[in-house]
Amino acid sequence: MLGIETSCDETGVAIYDTERGLLAHRLFSQIALHAEYGGVVPELASRDHIQRVLPLIHETLAAANLSLSELDGIAYTAGPGLIGALLVGASIARALAWGLSIPAVGVHHMEGHLLAPMLEANPPSLPFVALLVSGGHTLLVDVPRIGQYEVLGESIDDAAGEAFDKTAKLLGLAYPGGPLLAKLATQGQAGVYHFKRPMVDRPGCDFSFSGLKTAALTAWQQSTQTEQDKANIAYAFEEAVVDTLFIKCRRALEQTKRPTLVVAGGVGANRKLRERLNDLKAQVFFPRLEFCTDNGAMIAYAGALRLQAGAAELPIIQARPRWPLVELEAI
Amino acid sequence: MKLLALDTSSDACSAAVLTDEACFSAFEITPRAHTRLILPMIESVLKQATLQLSELDAIAFGCGPGAFTGVRIATGIAQGLALAAHKPLMPVSTLAALAQKAYQETKVTQVLVGLDARMGEMYWGQYSLQAGRMQLENAEQVLAPTSVPLPNRGQWLGVGSAWSVYADDLAEHLAAYLSTTPALADYLPEAKYIAELARFAGLATALAPELAQPVYLRNKVAQTTLERTGLSV
Numbered sequence: 001m002l003g004i005e006t007s008c009d010e011t012g013v014a015i016y017d018t019e020r021g022l023l024a025h026r027l028f029s030q031i032a033l034h035a036e037y038g039g040v041v042p043e044l045a046s047r048d049h050i051q052r053v054l055p056l057i058h059e060t061l062a063a064a065n066l067s068l069s070e071l072d073g074i075a076y077t078a079g080p081g082l083i084g085a086l087l088v089g090a091s092i093a094r095a096l097a098w099g100l101s102i103p104a105v106g107v108h109h110m111e112g113h114l115l116a117p118m119l120e121a122n123p124p125s126l127p128f129v130a131l132l133v134s135g136g137h138t139l140l141v142d143v144p145r146i147g148q149y150e151v152l153g154e155s156i157d158d159a160a161g162e163a164f165d166k167t168a169k170l171l172g173l174a175y176p177g178g179p180l181l182a183k184l185a186t187q188g189q190a191g192v193y194h195f196k197r198p199m200v201d202r203p204g205c206d207f208s209f210s211g212l213k214t215a216a217l218t219a220w221q222q223s224t225q226t227e228q229d230k231a232n233i234a235y236a237f238e239e240a241v242v243d244t245l246f247i248k249c250r251r252a253l254e255q256t257k258r259p260t261l262v263v264a265g266g267v268g269a270n271r272k273l274r275e276r277l278n279d280l281k282a283q284v285f286f287p288r289l290e291f292c293t294d295n296g297a298m299i300a301y302a303g304a305l306r307l308q309a310g311a312a313e314l315p316i317i318q319a320r321p322r323w324p325l326v327e328l329e330a331i
Numbered sequence: 332m333k334l335l336a337l338d339t340s341s342d343a344c345s346a347a348v349l350t351d352e353a354c355f356s357a358f359e360i361t362p363r364a365h366t367r368l369i370l371p372m373i374e375s376v377l378k379q380a381t382l383q384l385s386e387l388d389a390i391a392f393g394c395g396p397g398a399f400t401g402v403r404i405a406t407g408i409a410q411g412l413a414l415a416a417h418k419p420l421m422p423v424s425t426l427a428a429l430a431q432k433a434y435q436e437t438k439v440t441q442v443l444v445g446l447d448a449r450m451g452e453m454y455w456g457q458y459s460l461q462a463g464r465m466q467l468e469n470a471e472q473v474l475a476p477t478s479v480p481l482p483n484r485g486q487w488l489g490v491g492s493a494w495s496v497y498a499d500d501l502a503e504h505l506a507a508y509l510s511t512t513p514a515l516a517d518y519l520p521e522a523k524y525i526a527e528l529a530r531f532a533g534l535a536t537a538l539a540p541e542l543a544q545p546v547y548l549r550n551k552v553a554q555t556t557l558e559r560t561g562l563s564v
Contacts (some may be wrong), residue, residue: 033555038556043399043550050403054541068415087366091407092414098370099384099415195357315370317404 001307002060002074002096003300004053006089007081007109008136009033009040011052012296013060014073016304022119024063025297026056027290046084052090054246056116060296074121075303078106079320082135086319094317105303105311106318110137110325112298113264115146116287119301122286125296129258131249133273134265134293135161135178138245138253140205141325143262146305148330152252153205160241161267163209167237171230174197181234182270188235189228193219195240200247205255212240246280253282262283268292273309332534333382335390335412336526337373339365339405339555340397340425341446343519346372346550348380355379356523365404373412384416389537391529393520394422395447395546396454396471410540421529424546425520426491430458430465432475432524433490433515441486441510445501447494448473453493454548455479464531474549482508491516492536 007013014025015051030048034040038204061067074094079086097104114130117123126146132139135302158166160179168177168266173184195215198208223229249261261284269292277284291297309331333478336351344365347356355376361368392409395402405420413420427442433442439463440460445453455482456471476497487506493513494501502509 036555036557037553041553043552046399047545050410051541051544053407054414057414058541080493087400088403088407090366091404092411094370095411096410096415097411099412111364305389315374317366317408318372319366 001294001300001304002057002071002201003298003303004074004089004093004295005294005299006049006053006085006183007077007079008085008294009045010294011049011056013053013056013301014292014296014300015060015064015066015299016072016300018304018308022297023059023066024105025295026060026063027201027295028056031176032312038169038175041151042082042084045082046088049085049088053089068100069102073097073103073303073307075105075107075299075307077109077112077299078318079109079323081109081321083319083321086243086321086325087317090317090319098315099231103307104313105306105313106313106324107299107302107306108325108328110139112302114166114262115141115265115302115305116291116298117262117285119291119297120285124260124262124283128260128262129249129252129256129257130262132265133160133163133263133267138207138209139325142175142252142256142258146331147328149325149328152255153207153248155242156209157208157210158213160207160209160245161265163241164267167216169219170213171233180274182238184231185234185238185272186263189232191236192232193236197237197240197244197247200244202303205252206212206250207244209241212237212324221230224261230323238272242270242276244277245273250280253280259283264292266293332530333387334529335373335377335387336392336522336529337369337405338393338407338428338520338525339369339401340393340395340523341401341486341519343521344368344372346376347523347526348376348382348408348435349530350380351562352552353380354523359487360519365401367402369408379450381560385411385465386495389529389534390419391421391525393425393522393525394410394543395425396448396473396524396548397425397520399547400549405466406438406543406545409543411450413540419534420540420543421532422508422543422546423525424456424471424526425529426456426471427458427467428520428524429490429518430456431528432521433488434465436526437510437515437523438461439488441488442490443467443482443487443505444490447492447496449499449550451475452464455493464528471548479504486510488512489516490518492516494549514531
């Protein structure tokens with residue numbers, strides 16, 4: 001199964017074999033392209049994707065030592081994401097599959113993320129609770145079986161990764177600030193600042209992160225604005241986000257009585273979060289760092305599962321910028 | 332020569348197969364339905380021509396200028412088909428396709444093609460009949476109607492949506508150079524003329540699929556942080 005991901009600012013291509021596992025994967029990140037704009041420019045993202053997909057397909061096939069005629073299907077990210085960016089991968093993938101007379105599968109990007117830990121040597125077993133935490137999403141989902149996703153809670157405003165990036169911007173860090181903020185936090189001192197853990201005093205598993213960003217800005221404005229102040233604020237901010245995610249994960253596990261937590265999405269690469277979630281009284285699974293962020297491997301894998309379950313698609317290019325996870329069918 | 336052509340750069344969606352003997356084409360004005368229609372349309376014209384993808388010599392597509400997303404859908408489809416079937420690609424200008432359409436349908440030999448590019452601008456090209464096909468004079472560009480370079484001779488016919496959106500500005504600016512025939516403002520690019528132009532261009536001009544890319548003309552689409560704020564990041 002060839003997988004193609006173009007939903008935002010990474011072009012990912014991979015080949016997954018249901019018998020032999022992941023055979024090859026390639027990724028091109030557009031971070032440098034968008035840096036001088038201070039954020040992802042959708043039109044520029046689309047323009048870059050269309051230049052990258054074919055060369056990455058060639059590289060991936062070569063790395064897997066396969067030819068196109070040996071493929072059994074093509075999976076592509078059909079949504080959610082930036083419409084123009086989605087359409088690039090979808091058009092190429094759908095036409096390629098049609099031209100090869102093999103099936104195509106439009107994959108839900110978040111299902112891809114959620115299944116990414118299954119690509120590891122020691123995959124989680126079902127049922128589990130999944131924390132999807134990235135720049136675009138913060139979701140806790142109960143997964144009784146693959147394809148059946150019951151949302152336990154989600155962010156009512158900023159996603160966790162978005163809060164990291166925005167707070168970093170407010171503190172004057174370069175784009176994309178989230179990882180830089182986490183790096184700066186390692187220089188911070190514990191206990192200097194304390195930010196309230198948003199919504200932990202309320203029942204349920206919803207999140208809110210926009211207030212934390214404001215709290216961090218206020219703390220910065222009222223500080224002496226030294227590098228150490230900045231690092232201390234970064235420390236307290238990260239601690240508050242991590243602690244909030246921890247509390248809500250614990251609650252979700254208690255509520256569902258699931259023994260397993262699966263973490264996915266870009267913020268899943270955060271070292272502090274990984275450490276803290278390992279304190280949960282549950283088995284916790286993370287994808288490898290490179291599969292936390294967007295990638296083609298998770299799309300190839302999710303597509304392979306869907307194809308095995310009988311997914312069949314008309315010769316239509318599917319792109320759904322908004323696509324609720326709960327609309328998927330169980331397999 | 333056996334060519335498949337496709338275009339999704341405007342509100343119209345079209346596909347065509349051109350062989351030495353015949354042309355089979357489909358054309359529909361279907362804004363927002365290109366993603367559902369284009370592959371079945373390609374399937375249908377190939378079927379009419381009783382050809383397989385593998386029997387083609389090349390695939391031509393409308394590479395722009397036009398709606399950015401539409402131009403990329405055509406490019407993506409063309410790239411996907413070309414990769415699957417090991418065929419080269421022939422990107423063809425949508426402005427050239429409009430000029431060729433005007434020539435083949437009305438016998439006009441000098442046209443000023445303008446497509447509305449929004450933000451007060453148009454995609455613009457000056458085309459005339461040379462060696463049996465419509466060919467570009469000067470370069471295609473994106474510009475305001477009042478910035479159009481004046482032709483060095485008269486009797487030009489307007490083609491394309493700019494001639495309705497900017498009708499007054501263009502009529503005033505180019506008054507001395509226009510023929511009396513009303514502009515063909517409702518013309519949309521069509522795959523069969525893309526195929527015709529690709530055949531004229533010849534297989535020697537065909538490209539590897541990954542090298543065939545959209546032509547946007549408008550290349551500045553966002554402001555950097557520095558341009559917006561005067562502050563570097």
